[in-house]
Amino acid sequence: MQQQALTEAVYYILLSLQHPLHGYGIIQNVDELSKGRVKLAAGTLYGALNTLESKGWIDALPENPESRKKEYVLTASGKTVLKEELLRLSELVENGKKLLEGN
Amino acid sequence: MQQQALTEAVYYILLSLQHPLHGYGIIQNVDELSKGRVKLAAGTLYGALNTLESKGWIDALPENPESRKKEYVLTASGKTVLKEELLRLSELVENGKKLLEGN
DNA sequence: CACGTTATATCGACATCCGATATATCGTGA
DNA sequence: TCACGATATATCGGATGTCGATATAACGTG
Numbered sequence: 001m002q003q004q005a006l007t008e009a010v011y012y013i014l015l016s017l018q019h020p021l022h023g024y025g026i027i028q029n030v031d032e033l034s035k036g037r038v039k040l041a042a043g044t045l046y047g048a049l050n051t052l053e054s055k056g057w058i059d060a061l062p063e064n065p066e067s068r069k070k071e072y073v074l075t076a077s078g079k080t081v082l083k084e085e086l087l088r089l090s091e092l093v094e095n096g097k098k099l100l101e102g103n
Numbered sequence: 104m105q106q107q108a109l110t111e112a113v114y115y116i117l118l119s120l121q122h123p124l125h126g127y128g129i130i131q132n133v134d135e136l137s138k139g140r141v142k143l144a145a146g147t148l149y150g151a152l153n154t155l156e157s158k159g160w161i162d163a164l165p166e167n168p169e170s171r172k173k174e175y176v177l178t179a180s181g182k183t184v185l186k187e188e189l190l191r192l193s194e195l196v197e198n199g200k201k202l203l204e205g206n
Numbered sequence: 207c208a209c210g211t212t213a214t215a216t217c218g219a220c221a222t223c224c225g226a227t228a229t230a231t232c233g234t235g236a
Numbered sequence: 237t238c239a240c241g242a243t244a245t246a247t248c249g250g251a252t253g254t255c256g257a258t259a260t261a262a263c264g265t266g
Contacts, residue, residue, distance in 0.1 A: 008108045086199040096189040127244050
């Protein structure tokens, strides 16, 4: 139908990549951002990073031979997707508040 | 990891079932609620209704032999899930606004 | 030097969503 | 009246996303 809806994992990954960060750092950042609620499984994260890169929403930074870390960063296209997602989520919250109020 | 996150389809279905409604009515209601953005595919809807009923989040109302319509309604348990989901979505929006502001 | 953490990666299992397809009734305008 | 679009439910296969498990290895520290 539509292909706008991001999963929670992807949303938090993109939010984390407004500044360059590596995979494991994303897991920790998301954990912190969500106050421990969202703990990304390794399979989810590394799979998603590949998918997001092939979609052009994130870029892999040149690898640093002195480090094991592979850093990624949000692209302009990724930032657009992220902003649209925030609008979509806001709509969900508004509708939820409207229809649940008084309960 | 967690099993809290609802999909957009399920969220809107639950929101629609605070009052009794049948499947096709849900499709129309969600279309309207989302201003045409979310058009549930039939396979998504009828599959989800079965899943949600088996989870005890919605109940099927007694069938009316005079009508083709099968009505469903939210259970107390379903309402709890829906409220928790609204909190989760609010957290996503807050985090998104915080990290995207100034962009 | 052992052990927990950091770090990346792949795998199979499972759930969800989608579009397509099927079937049938209802309402309405030509 | 009859054709056609809307209403209404249902199932199917394919694609995708997430998970936990598993694997591998380097790093830091007591």
